[in-house]
Amino acid sequence: MSKKSFRQAINEALRQEMRRDPRVIVMGEDVAGGHGGTSGTVDAWGGVLGVTKGLLTEFGEDRVLDTPITEASYIGAAAGAAATGLRPVAELMFVDFVGCCLDQIMNQAAKFRYMFGGKARTPLVIRAMFGAGFNAAAQHSQALYPLFTHIPGLKVVVPSSPYEAKGLLIEAIRDDDPVIFLEHKVMYDDEEEVPDEAYTIPFGEANLTREGDDLTIVAFGRMVKLANEAADRLERQGISCTVIDPRTTSPLDTDTILDCVADTGRLVIVDESSPRCNMAADVSALVAEYAFDALKAPIRRVMPPHTPVPFASVLENLYLPSVEKIEAAVKAAMGHRVPEIA
């Protein structure tokens, strides 16, 4: 056990699974880290943000495939490889690039098991980085997990910390269905204690990062950290919150959400994705339908406005949910009169 970053935790998960199972391969743009260039340096970067560093050296070109910039071809190839016996981990780099290969994911990989009468398995993992706060502008900053959650046949993982990332990625690689694994790009340097051994975290079981009596906060990915910070502040003001990290948006642990809302009677949802048809809307509908009687106050949602992610950092900060906005939403749900934070 030692402190590891989100980046190291993901790298270790890939490395340990590649050692354990020769069918596990990694493919994508720049995963071999600079190998495709003409500089002569092998694995100079280990991917755009260094996550696959060292894999090429250890496992070679047969298992770490540097692909051309053609998402449709290599995501399609990964789906085919998965259906025919390998366990590929394909990296889409920025999740925003999914537009170029949505058919391969939505109409092919996600449908194989169903359309082949349950006889086909597609043990495919697609890793991609997502999220705003990195000054990467509108085409490289989206939080598209609701898009994948909408598609039956896909499992969707949004890890909230290094410990979670390692266990959930190993679970994803060992899973026999296509899994979309989304890494928030602002979190790569976050650190915490992570076991050196391989371990798994099952899909569809939410994690409670804290338990409280007054209000339940459901948060996704990096928002879990912000929700915990807000809950720390609120605790000092006498408001105790439960914070739920669902870990996976598909499958979603609806039982835990409903149980906690039944206990606390108040709900705030923190979602970094665009507000229409997002996870906050989905969870709100769930609670409104099955736990309406438990609610003591209207559900509050903390999410960005319905606009592209702005490039200017002042606007990007304004766009994103923040600890202050979560704190204000919780107080509003508790019946305090608080000024609206844009």
Added chain:
Amino acid sequence: MNASITPITMPKFGLAMTEGKLAGWMVRPGSRVKAGDDLADIETSKITNAYESPGAGILRQVASDGETLPVGALIGVLAEDDVSDADIDAFIARFTAEFATDDADAQDAAAAEPTVIDVKGRALRVLDLGHGDATPVLLIHGFGGDLTNWMFNHAALAEGRRVVAFDLPGHGGSAKDVGDGSPAFLAGVAIDLLDHLGIGKAHLVAHSLGGAIALALAGQAPDKVASLALIAPAGLGPEINMDFINGFITADRQKTIQPVLGYLVHDKSLIGRKMADDILRYKRLDGAVSALMQIAATCFPDGRQADDLRPVLERGDVRALILWGEDDEILPVRQSGGLPPAVTVDILPGVGHMPQMERAADINRTIGTFVAQ
């Protein structure tokens, strides 16, 4: 400081505890208490424990129910009738001011952490506390446990002597190879650990399956054993609750593990989500579940305990104390019957399979006295 005022501070249950929540006062303000009375329930991130009064006097509460405070912070004071309110107020103000400046020291003390050491090629996670001339103590936990099972006991027993706790093979942060999974094999590992640490002779304080391991160790190497203090030990009868063993092995989620952990204690509300989370974290490590299966297959084939270790106690060459919760749902308390008269048997009413957690203060006192004899 006024000598007739006794501060009551947030206790430290286990090394990982840095703060605790005052779950509820059990004594009303203004009541007279004596040393050893239960004062309040203190909730840690793992488990709730009763806090006993360190002295006598009339209670004045400083912290209120539901407050979370760092270890060492003032939660109340005890004072006699003749101490004026002004003196008490001054005492509280002074204590609080000094505590704020001591905070850094308290953080340092909390830094004692387990280390993973190599013992004959096997990685064992060990927590080595205390020093002194008295014979050291080795703490051996039970099936599915780890060294944090001693969180309420380890530091208390380590006043004036070395006390070592470790994760058994296959458990916690130790390597997952458990050999044939028998008490004899695991006792061999414990002997290797004692040798590695330069401990020639130790008191063995052991719980449940750890009790069977301690008995096997005493059978193999009686010269290494100063005494045996066994809490609900395995090895003294055939029955064992296989719903617990099998449930513990197969459960992989909060919903499935919580009811299984309920078998461990008399008061089911002691089992918190955090405790279940820690167990799930361990069980999710590659190799952990197969290690547990191997131990269960060897120790409890056909749903009964395979090893009868009573002859070790009947031989009479090692001093022994047996402690057992009357409401133990894993190993029935009747297995403590029929032992040689030289063996002290202490049955604890209203206690389940985890007396060292459920009645930590009593157990620490009893074992502390026993090993000091």
